[in-house]
């Protein structure tokens with residue numbers, strides 16, 4: 557498989573409603589889509605999950621554009637690959653920039669699957685025909701508004717509710733939710749809004765029978781999380797702190813986490829995601845697939861990854877229509893009664909909707925080998 561062309565699209569799409577976390581609010585989403593073409597004319601698609609601002613991690617769409625254009629594309633162009641696992645090996649000498657690497661590697665995984673007449677799920681070794689999904693709900697103005705939204709998502713069948721918390725918006729909000737929904741699978745994501753000084757408050761969360769608390773402490777920490785986990789009944793799930801299989805091993809050895817949120821971009825691609833999945837499976841750590849408010853391309857990658865057997869807990873991959881008036885794939889991703897049926901078409905299994913894509917493309921960068 558020879559990579560002959562790469563195209564980068566800078567996208568600008570506006571979400572139906574703003575999404576607020578402890579670190580900021582998203583509504584306009586600017587991000588990159590990647591298209592790789594081989595010597596036979598097959599194409600594959602990838603998405604960078606970097607946001608405009610370095611809030612969630614240090615990467616942004618502009619740093620990704622720089623890394624992809626000036627370092628990663630020159631490495632893959634005119635290069636022959638037998639398997640997409642070779643891409644992460646090729647990128648290994650370049651430090652970090654995981655979302656940039658994952659976008660390029662993702663396009664090559666899709667291309668490889670299509671070329672070999674496999675679904676991306678099959679190419680990864682996944683077998684599930686449908687996957688269970690939950691929903692991640694941003695911080696709302698009032699508990700009443702949050703309760704209202706949860707009523708709607710419960711009615712739609714989402715398998716678990718994840719709510720965002722931050723100091724001043726935690727115990728009372730969860731208590732109000734639990735009064736109305738005593739049994740719904742519920743978890744909280746703090747996006748690093750607390751420190752060990754908040755241990756008394758965090759211990760109060762144990763009363764709400766949460767499936768887990770996601771990333772309560774610093775975004776690069778695994779030491780304090782281990783201390784906190786010793787004090788909590790609620791399992792801790794790490795998101796931001798886990799950038800690789802090595803991070804996963806260390807967090808596991810320290811007892812910093814009982815569950816891992818795997819995000820393809822954060823860990824540098826599907827190959828590394830699969831390694832983390834396999835390690836967690838061998839060590840009895842359940843995993844689930846996180847979301848980064850992706851367009852259909854990234855969403856399709858998440859669906860494929862989630863077909864691996866240790867994705868035991870529902871992920872954040874909700875329906876396209878929850879985020880977008882119009883998605884850039886056809887058909888769109890649809891969750892029905894909390895399940896997404898894994899597509900049977902080769903590669904990511906959803907067709908890029910080029911007409912829709914063009915409407916949201918701000919700029920393109922094309923690279924071709926002669």
Ligand SMILES: O=C(O)CCC(=O)c1ccccc1C(=O)O
Pocket residue numbers: 577612691692745747795846847848849850872873874
């Ligand atoms: O619906 C989604 O895509 C997940 C939304 C979400 O929780 C999130 C959105 C933006 C940045 C970080 C996170 C997170 O999982 O921490």
Ligand SMILES: [Mg+2]
Pocket residue numbers: 745747770771795796817846
């Ligand atoms: Mg998170």
